[in-house]
Amino acid sequence: MAGIRTGQSMEVVLRHRWHDTAIAVVVTAALTVALSVLTAPFARAVDPVALGGGSGIVIDGDTYCTLTAIGNDSKGNLIGFTSAHCGGPGAKVAAEGAEDHGVLGTMVAGNEGLDYAVIQFDPALVRPVAEVNGFRIDGIGPDPVFGQVACKLGRTTGYSCGVTWGPGDQPGTIVNQVCGQPGDSGAPVTVDNHLVGMIHGAFSEDLPTCVVKFVPLHTPAVTVSINAxxxxxxSKSRPGTGFVPVGSSA
Structure with missing residues (x-):
């Protein structure tokens, strides 16, 4: 900054210096704002987690189960299902393999008799998909009958198919020759890519729960009918009323 020139009073000099300082402050502030605006688009945004029927989910941080399906109910809520024995209303749901994204949804209803739980997801955090690892859900189908081939996708045992034997011992259940192990609870069961139910558990403890080596000798699985x-x-006007799976063709 220039020194005092001949003929300038101290008051004038101080006024000039204050003026120069004020300009410097304004310029600095403007540059700071401009830099923040320019760099903002480069900040890393967290992408929504893709979830669909067959995705692994984590309940309350320590229970692993499988998502049955995902879609919207009649109120537009983003809804998913799994087994009730995985957790009850208020339980927090995260995605297996993406736990760093935090809680994505909350269980909001359930029925232990039919062993289903309703999950309401945050649409800002979840991207619903109709296909997971090649396993696709195109809509809801009728309960399968004897002889029909059903398939499932579970987070533990993956993909398996088998014939339908018929209704189970409990109302609202079906027996299918698909395999399941802990963690597969809630896994979607489909016929011709249409959702017909979710895995509840093994039909019997007398046989292995999945294929042993190359011998397809395993206990059937008990499936809870999605229609039930x-x-x-x-009937209870719960969240999930009017549910339609994402990508549904019917």
């Missing part, structure tokens, strides 16, 4: 689940939800 949706009927129960509707």
């Amino acid at each position: 689940v949706l009927a129960d939800i509707t």
Whole structure:
């Protein structure tokens, strides 16, 4: 900054110096704002987690289960299902393999008799998908009958198919020759890519729960009918009423 020139009073000099300082402060502030605006688009945004029928989920941080399906109910809520024995209302749900994204949804309803739980997801955090690892859900199908081939995708045992034997011992259940182990609870069961139910558990403890080496000798799985689940939800006006899976063709 220039020194005092001949003929300038101290008051004038101080005024000039204050003026120069004020300009410097304004310029600095403007540059700071401009830099923040320019760099903001480069900040890393957290992408929504892709979830669909067959995805692994973590309940309350320590229970691993499988998501049955995901879609919207009649109120537009983003809804998913799994087994009730995985957790009850208020339980927090995260995605297996993406736990760093935190809680994505909360269990909001359930029925221990039919063993289903309703999950309401945050649409800002979840990207619903109709296909997981090649396993696709195109809509809801009728309960399968004897001889029909059903398939499932579980987070523990993956993909397996088998014939349908018929209704289970408990109302609202079906027996299918698909395999399941802990963690597969809630896994979607489909016929011709249409959701018909969710894995509840093994039919018997007398046989292995999955294929042993190359011998397909395993106990069937008990499947909870998705139609029984949706009927129960509707009759009680619970979240999930009017559920339509994402990507549904019907």
